[in-house]
Amino acid sequence: MSRNFLVIEPQEGIAVLKGLASSARISMLKLLHEKGPMNVNEIAAVLSLPQSTVSTNIQVLEDAGLIRTENLKAKKGSQKICYPTAEEVLVVFKGEYRAVKNDAIEVSMPIGLYTGFEVTAPCGLCSPAKLANAEITELEVAIELSSEVPGTSADWPSDITLTINGVDVGTWTSPGDFGDKRGVFTPSWWKLKGSQYGKLKNWRIVNEGTYVDSLRISETGLAALDLKNHHSIRIRIGVKDDARGFGNYDQDLLLRIKTA
Numbered sequence: 001m002s003r004n005f006l007v008i009e010p011q012e013g014i015a016v017l018k019g020l021a022s023s024a025r026i027s028m029l030k031l032l033h034e035k036g037p038m039n040v041n042e043i044a045a046v047l048s049l050p051q052s053t054v055s056t057n058i059q060v061l062e063d064a065g066l067i068r069t070e071n072l073k074a075k076k077g078s079q080k081i082c083y084p085t086a087e088e089v090l091v092v093f094k095g096e097y098r099a100v101k102n103d104a105i106e107v108s109m110p111i112g113l114y115t116g117f118e119v120t121a122p123c124g125l126c127s128p129a130k131l132a133n134a135e136i137t138e139l140e141v142a143i144e145l146s147s148e149v150p151g152t153s154a155d156w157p158s159d160i161t162l163t164i165n166g167v168d169v170g171t172w173t174s175p176g177d178f179g180d181k182r183g184v185f186t187p188s189w190w191k192l193k194g195s196q197y198g199k200l201k202n203w204r205i206v207n208e209g210t211y212v213d214s215l216r217i218s219e220t221g222l223a224a225l226d227l228k229n230h231h232s233i234r235i236r237i238g239v240k241d242d243a244r245g246f247g248n249y250d251q252d253l254l255l256r257i258k259t260a
Helices: 014-020 023-035 040-047 051-063
Strands: 005-008 067-073 078-084 088-091 097-100 104-107 139-145 158-164 167-174 199-206 209-212 215-218 235-238
Touching (some): 005 014, 014 088, 040 078, 051 067, 051 078
Parallel strands (some): 005 088
Antiparallel strands (some): 097 104, 158 167, 158 235, 199 209
């Protein structure tokens, strides 16, 4: 059976560390892992703690992402059911990077190392290694991508744009959202009726323009990125407002209010 891991970097995982810094909260987590989902009153009874104390600490654990809760109907009102989210918590003090030959740096960005995200903002990543004043001749980004649709559909074109340092370098059209078979590395706990895998695309930006795999998709080259005058490389993957639409009707969500 697969296990759920929570990997945190200390500076970004203060809430998790705070959640674990209490013997009462540790007891609650151990109880949920041993006995399975329980409501607040059940936890209070087993641990001989006041219901108010349990409620306060459950909120701390939920804010830290160490548990999740669901409100279900009870005989009188509703009850909050608590579920543990991770069997193991790993604190990482140093990110992973490695040099590639002598003229490049490759930085690994494992999905599991992100403990939080905001869809509308870019992420940042830096390496202790430096390219000094070497001339950059090529920039490559390798990403597994797919469209997104309720359920899955192999025929669901979606325009995905890669932006580097605020410059749109090019748009690739994903043919669909793939769910015909489980992905090779898709964990067993992931639902079978959802997205399973994507297409591995290599975006390569050189002086002459931008290529996806071997196909030139735009004239945007390295000069447009102004890499020498930036202290970081900011990458954003997204769908633009004027991207190819989908569905059968060319409109946004509409709310109509009729008056007498």
